[in-house]
Structure formats: C-alpha cells, structure tokens
Amino acid sequence: MSLPWSQHLILVPVLLPLLCGALLILFNESRHQLKFAINLASVLGLLATAIMLMTMTDGGYWQDGIGVYLAANWAAPFGIVLVADRLAALLLLLTAVLASCALLYSMLRWSRIGVHFHSLFQFLLMGINGTFLTHDLFNLFVFFEVMLAASYGLVLHGYNLNRIRAGMQFIAVNLVASLMFLIGVALIYATAGTLNMSDLAMRLAEIDGADLVLLQVGAAILGLAFLIKSAMWPLGFWLPVTYAAVSPPVAAMFVLMTKVGAYVILRLWLLVFSPESGSAAGFGGSALLWGGMATIVFGAAGMLASDKHGKLASYAAIISSGTLLAVIGLGQPALVTAGLFYLLSSTLAVAAFMLLIELVERSRNPVEAMLALTMEAFDFEEAPEQPVGVGIPAALAFLGLSFAGCALVITGLPPLSGFIAKFTLFHALLSGEDGVVAPFNLALMTLILLSGMAAIIALMRFGVRTFWASGAVNARLKFSEAVPVALLLGCCVFLTLQAGPVFAYLERASADLHRPALYIETVLSEPVVPGIQEGGQ
C-alpha cells in the first residue's frame, strides 16, 4: 500500500526546482530560449502546486488544514517531517508569483550577463520553499544553506566591482550567521534531545532550571541567525549595500529572503514558546519588539538619506521587515493576521519597486540625473530650462503610474493594499483588552506612522526629480520587462479588491499558528504507511 499521490504534493515545491536546476546545468549557455523555457515551466509548475496545496489545506482535504509528509516513512520525532499548513501554502504561492515575475523580467538581459543564472534561480527557489515546509531544525539549516549558497551565486551574477564588494560583505556576514545557526541548533539538541519542532515544543514544558537557561541561550543564538537574515537593526547593515548592487530580478527575489527570516521566527516562536509551554512562554518577545522598532527608525532614516534609488528600495524593505518583527514581538493573534497581510502587500510592492527602479534609471538622461543631484547638493531653486510641449510618451506614463502605485503601497496611503494593511495593523494595535491600549502599542503605531511619513517624503522627492524635474529621454520599454511590474502591482490591486476573502484566509492561518497543541498532535500522530518494514522504533 502506498500514499495517495496528493500527499506527495508537499514534496513537489522542493523536488521540482532541484531537478530542473540540475537539468539546466547540462545545457550550454548559448541556448537561452531553452533554458528560459525550462525555468519558466518549473516556476509555473510551482505556481500550480502552491495553488493546489492552498486549496487542499484550506478546503478540508487534510483534517485541520495541516498536511504532514513523513520523509522515508519514518515516524514523526525520528525522521524529517515536512508540513504544509495554510501559512506555508500561502508563502509558497507568494514565492511562485514573485519568481515568475522576476524570471520574466530577467529574460532579455539579466539572465544573460553571466553563467548558470537559471540553475541558481531554481536552487534559490528550492531553498526558500524548503524553509517554508520543513519541520526539523537541522533540515531547516540545510535548506537555509541551499538558499544562501544560491544567493551568493546570484549576488555575484554578472561580476562587476560593486557586486564583488557587496558580495564579500554579504557572504562573510551570512557565513557567520550560519555558524550561529549551528551553535543554536547544537544547544537546543543538547538540552531538549530533539530537533523536531513539535517534539521540541512538547518537551519544553518539562525542561527547567539550568537546562532551560541553556535552551533559551540556544534559541536566542538561533534567533540571531534569522534576525541577521531579516536585517533587524543592528544586524542589517549589509542589506542596503547588497540589494543596491545586485541585478534587479535578483533584488526582487531577495526582498522575499528577508521575509524568510521573519517567517521562521514567527513559526518557531509561536509554536515553541507558546503560552502553553510553561515558564519559557513568550521568550524573547520584548527583544523582537524593541529590535523591530529600532529597525523601523533605521529604515526610515535610511530612506530619507539615500541618494541612490537601489538603496531607497532596500530601506523600504528594511522598514517592512522591522514592522513585521515588532508585530511578531507583540504576539497578539489579531496583530499577526494583519501582519501577514502587511507581509504580502509590502513584499509585492517592494519587489515591484526593485524592478521598476532599473527601468526608470535606464530612461533617465545621465547628464540630467547628475544635474539633479548637484542641484540637491547646492540647494538650487531653479531648474534648468526644459523644452515645453513634449507629450508624455506611453512608456513614461507607464513608469510614472507604476511608480505611483508602488509608492502608494509602500507608504500605506489609500486606496491600495498598503493602506488596508496599515489600517488593520492600527486597528489591532488599538483594540486592547478592556479598552486599554498598552503604551508599547501606541509607540509602535507612532513609529509606523512616522516611517510612513519618511517614506512619503523620500518617494515624493524621487518621483519629482525623476518624472517632473529631469527630462526623461525616450523611455523605451520592453514588453517582458513592463509586464512583471504590472503583474506585481496587479497582485496588490487584487489584494485590495479581495481583502475580505484574503483576510478570512489569513485569520484561519493565524488561528492555526496560535493553536500549537493541535499542530503538535497532528504532526506527532501522523501514521506511517503500513506494509513496508517500519523504520522508526
């Protein structure tokens, strides 16, 4: 007897990119079309799988919406377990959407400036998808490394001076982060004797005294590794340099990678340090809150100060990850729901912005751009004379409109999804118990508002300088580069229009996260397939 085919679907997001990435190595670099076609087929396959997983988790195919895959048929705490629940399925979908847009964007130019772009892209997807699905700490490390190794290659893709400089820092920082990850895992295994997350959560209640302290130290060091990835202040200095140096489609994928760190923290902390876990409940929450708030300030200041467009977008990514971390730190169910919506909308918008910036910069007259910078430095009021009466070409109109869309979502102004995200965040922050609002909630709300203001100022300056003050010459757009931007922004519009159903789904996902007992029960009681010699006990 064997598993139904649908159960194997949980493995597809990992296996498909692995096989396609390996296959792509075999083809010569000159066969662009073929490589692109294989890559696209794989990404579309991932998209279909993610949608199927989402309907399965949410449609009652699995009891309680949690699908469990026992790798090699080993019973739960002994083998590696992959778990698909609503949150994981949603993030798989987000990854696939972003990947298809980034890939399409890279078709004409960016995938051809170096070798093995497509393989690295597939391996990056494999790592990201694996991190979302795995339920074992050491397996998480392996997927994390797969993701990082691919990202090292992608940072250096199209080898130039900037990328080498950025890559040196990026790789060194991430190597140290991986070492911290290992130390954390080692300490957790030493005290709890398990690496399975559910098993760990269950055993935590029985651990106390010196062992508990050691385990908390381990968890803190482990958390540090994820916080470096999600660029919490002061661990995020590498981010603006790196994101501004890499090619745009890679930068768009990297926006997702900061969210991977936040995702792991959300998953692990709500599961392991839940209120049911005894004396260790809520461990580290205040550190996340403070760190997240400091990150928002850092991001806002960086946005105001940045002179390069790539850096502007990187700081926008930092603000969004700081907001997420602070929200996780407060750890209220309603807040988490709103935070997840914020994650979706801000990831899509910042990724679109990363892609858009390059198109805008290409259309700008370099002399004018230089002039605009000097004008700023010397505080000139008068702009140099511009020819009057030139009609706005369609390409420039597209760029301007897309920019406005990105800016609206990033700053959280109505009517797009950014506004809904911030509105619900504030609503959750203000609806404390018994009508009393905690001072931290107010402080966080003020910071989010102020960072939004800083973003408005920075983006407005960017928009005025780019689209009004300096004459953009002959903006020429390729179809394959305009469509991804439009698609990503279209997703934001979709989120706005369908906010009701999306929120209902996110509420169910967040409710799952806040019921760790059910989750643990489901994972640990998953039966092995009978008829084969059992491997477990």
Place this chain on the structure above:
Amino acid sequence: MELIIAIAIGVLFGSGVWLILRPRSFQVLTGLLLMSYAVNLFIFIMGQLWVDMPPLTLGDSAPDPRAFADPLPQALVLTAIVIGFATTALYLVLMIGSRGVTGTDHVDGKEPDQ
C-alpha cells in the same frame, strides 16, 4: 576531558572572532575557518562526551542506549562540515576574484586611505 575540549573550542572560536574583525580578506577567511572548526567540535560533543562507545546499534535485539554514543550529532557534524567547507571555498574564490578586480586584499575592496 570536558575542560580540555571546552578550552580548545573557546580558543579556536575566540581566535576566529578576532580574525574576522581584521581588515584583510585572507585573515577573515582564516577566521571563518577557525570558527567553523570550533562550531563543528561543539556540535560533535553536544550533550555528552562519549569515549570508547560505538555509534551504531548491533544485532536485532533492542539495544541498551547507554552502551552506544549518540549517532545523531555525528551525522549532523558531517553535514555541517561539508556545507561549511563548500561555502568557505566559495568565499576563497570570491576573495581571489576581488583581489584581481580591485587590486587590493582589503575587505572593502579599496584601501582605507584612498
């Protein structure tokens, strides 16, 4: 025995931390290597130090866990060594590339006084 290994790990890791804070990329690389050795040792002895115990179970009867070393850390450390080795090698390649392109071995890709 525990003390000796603990001191060894501490010295390795401490030297590694000092080295990765140095300005030359080769020093950083050496620091990363030392740190990864320390971490590998740390994983290897996590939980308990086992002497003269086989890590594998023998025979069909249910084994006595006290007679065997914990095999899991050994499996983990193998994976960690391989991954650490590969990523460090990658850093070495990048280091050589950077030396070729920028003409300096400073980690910032330029000499500080330029």
